[in-house]
Amino acid sequence: MKIIIVENELYLAQSIASKLGQYNFETEIFSSVKDAMDSNGDIYLLSTTIPGQNSDKLIEKFKNKIIILIVNYINNDTVVKPLEMGAKDYIVKPFIVEELVRKIEHYYEYKKLRRENRFYKDLLDSMFNEVEAKADINDINLPIAIYTNHQRVADKIAIDIAQKYKTTPIFIDLQSDNWKNKLTELENNKIAYISRADKLKKDDREKLFELLDGKKFIISSLDNSVEMPYEKIILNSNNKLYDQNNILTINEYVQYIIKKFQYQYPDTELSKKLGISRKSLWEKRRKFELFKKK
Numbered sequence: 430m431k432i433i434i435v436e437n438e439l440y441l442a443q444s445i446a447s448k449l450g451q452y453n454f455e456t457e458i459f460s461s462v463k464d465a466m467d468s469n470g471d472i473y474l475l476s477t478t479i480p481g482q483n484s485d486k487l488i489e490k491f492k493n494k495i496i497i498l499i500v501n502y503i504n505n506d507t508v509v510k511p512l513e514m515g516a517k518d519y520i521v522k523p524f525i526v527e528e529l530v531r532k533i534e535h536y537y538e539y540k541k542l543r544r545e546n547r548f549y550k551d552l553l554d555s556m557f558n559e560v561e562a563k564a565d566i567n568d569i570n571l572p573i574a575i576y577t578n579h580q581r582v583a584d585k586i587a588i589d590i591a592q593k594y595k596t597t598p599i600f601i602d603l604q605s606d607n608w609k610n611k612l613t614e615l616e617n618n619k620i621a622y623i624s625r626a627d628k629l630k631k632d633d634r635e636k637l638f639e640l641l642d643g644k645k646f647i648i649s650s651l652d653n654s655v656e657m658p659y660e661k662i663i664l665n666s667n668n669k670l671y672d673q674n675n676i677l678t679i680n681e682y683v684q685y686i687i688k689k690f691q692y693q694y695p696d697t698e699l700s701k702k703l704g705i706s707r708k709s710l711w712e713k714r715r716k717f718e719l720f721k722k723k
Contacts, residue, residue, distance in 0.1 A: 430455065430471045430472065430537060431454075431456070431457065431469070431470040431471050431472075432454050432455065432456045432470060432471070432472045432533070433456075433457050433459065433465060433470035433473045434446055434456055434457070434458045435459050435460075435461075435462060435465045435473065435475045436459075436460070436474070436479070436499060437460045437461065437476065437479045437480070437482075438476075439458075441522075442460070445474065445529070446458055448526040449526065449529075449530070452530055454533075457470065461479065461482060462475075462479065462482045462484050462486070462487050463482075465487055466486065466487060466490065471494065471495065471537070472494065472495040472496075472497065472533055472536070472537065473487070473491055473496045473497070474497050474499055475487065475488070475496055475497070475498055475511075476498075476499045476500070477507045477508070477511055478500060478501050478502075478507055484511065485510075485511075485514065488511055488514045488515055488516055489514060489515070492514065492515030492516075493515075495533075495536045495537060495540060496511075496515065497516070497517060497518050497519065497520060497529070497532055497536070498511055498512075498516050498518070498519035498520070499519070499520060500519055500520070500521055500522065501521070501522050502521070503519070503521065507519075518536065553588065556581065557581065557584070557585045557588075560579075560582055560666070561666050564586050564589070564662060566586075566589050566590055566593045569593075569662065570660065571590075571594075571620065571647065572641070572644070572648070572659045572660070573590070573646075573648075573659060573660055573661070574626070574648050574649070574650065574659045574660070574661040575587070575647065575648070575649045576649075576650050576652075576655075576661060576662070576663045576664070576665075577649065577650075577651065577663070577666070578666060579651075579665075580624070580649065580651060583624070583649035583664070584624075586647075586662075586664060587647045587649070590647055591620060591622070591647075594620060596619075598619075598620045598621055598622040598647070599615060599620070599621045599622070600622050601615075601621050601622070601623045602625065603623060603624060603626060603628055603629055604624075604625055604628050608623075608637075609636065609640065612637070612640040612641065612644075615644055617643055617644055617645070618645075619645070620645045621644065621645070621646040622646070622648075622649075623637075623641075623646055623647065623648040623649070624648075624649050625649065625650070625651065626649065626650040626655055626657060627651050627652035627655045634655070634657075638657070638658060680713075683705075683713055684713070686702075686703060687699070687703075687710070687713065687714065687717065688717075688719055690702075691719065691721055692721070696710055696711075
């Protein structure tokens, strides 16, 4: 992590850099906003009270970074306006370095978590893009049991239900060894998504129902014969690709490959990978109604 210090009081800047170095932070000092414009850091400690300096351009350029203001006093120009432009926080002189370090670590960790959340959200969106799962979420109340022939269908609906309640559910996999501890610790005001009730033996399912009493949750099962004392919805996918117990026919496989890769490969290469002629590929497009959109 590299910290850029923009401060014209050289002694103060060097003192901050020295103390941050004790926490293993890399630092670089600039005495003017103009010189700092070409810098490259993860976090900016920016003095907004440098005489004759306007920090607006620097904040605008690095607003996607973490900017913490260093100020002598609080007013519209030193704090309010910079925060509106994208700075994250401020600290008033004089301050102890430990307080500054807490702010740095807090915002750095927060930014890291946001990146991770974005990655996993994009990953889930990509994974669920081809999942055929539709349910009227508005009519669903908790607790609810989802019966399906493919786990990803249940996963998608569980996430949709959680979004309805504007919360992030606590995931509990009933194939894990610590599922009982997780359910015991689950607070009544939290929502849990519980996966694979069909994997439990009858005695364990009875214990599961006991632990779930009074809690809000979504629970899934890949076996319709598993009885659960909750309102239920059945969401089976007609796509055999989702059912690992079925073997696809050649036509079903070709249909899937065309649908998935027709925009990734030109027809010549796609037909070659499938081991068929371009004419045969065109005939299958017509049969499956999978024409490319222009």
